[in-house]
Amino acid sequence: MSSGEIPGFSTYYQADQPAALPSWRWNLPVTGVAQIQGGPLAPQISGVVWFFDVPGGSCVYVDVNGLPLYQPASDGKPPVGPHGFHIHESGNCEPGDVGKPFPATGGHWNPTNQPHGNHPGDFPVLFSNNGRARMCFFTDKFKPANIMICSPLSRHLK
Numbered sequence: 522m523s524s525g526e527i528p529g530f531s532t533y534y535q536a537d538q539p540a541a542l543p544s545w546r547w548n549l550p551v552t553g554v555a556q557i558q559g560g561p562l563a564p565q566i567s568g569v570v571w572f573f574d575v576p577g578g579s580c581v582y583v584d585v586n587g588l589p590l591y592q593p594a595s596d597g598k599p600p601v602g603p604h605g606f607h608i609h610e611s612g613n614c615e616p617g618d619v620g621k622p623f624p625a626t627g628g629h630w631n632p633t634n635q636p637h638g639n640h641p642g643d644f645p646v647l648f649s650n651n652g653r654a655r656m657c658f659f660t661d662k663f664k665p666a667n668i669m670i671c672s673p674l675s676r677h678l679k
Contacts, residue, residue, distance in 0.1 A: 549573040549580065552665035557585055578661035581644065588649035602649055608642035633662075 552574040559566030568585030583606070591602035610627035630642030637643070641662035647654040 549575065559587060563589060572665035574665050578659055579663060579665050580657065580659055582657045583655065585647060585654045586652060588647065588652050588654055590649055590652065603646035604649065606644040606647050
């Protein structure tokens with residue numbers, strides 16, 4: 522494994538991919554990269570997440586395309602969006618079916634046994650802007666090198 526990889530995350534340095542490293546990254550070295558791929562409910566979703574090791578934690582940058590557009594709740598149906606975004610505990614990202622799209626991913630990554638919403642694997646929600654979401658955030662809950670398990674990133678329809 523090279524120094525630019527996090528166990529469980531695919532290396533993403535292919536020139537033919539749609540997303541490019543963010544220009545604002547201040548020459549930070551990329552510590553880890555994860556590719557996002559849609560499942561049975563939204564196969565059109567694709568994207569990438571970059572992890573940067575910074576003092577005191579991690580800078581996480583996500584660029585996702587193909588997100589469903591926001592739809593307010595109506596006729597007893599829940600709204601579509603914003604979209605939850607998490608690291609899960611299992612390395613198995615095998616898609617399931619529409620009723621249970623990723624049954625093998627396990628719960629949110631939570632090595633410190635924190636309450637929901639404060640798991641180290643709980644990230645801020647994504648807001649779709651014409652199907653695309655970009656976000657950068659800092660977290661002191663982990664360093665990229667601390668993600669020692671095969672951890673799939675998930676984006677949930679909510």
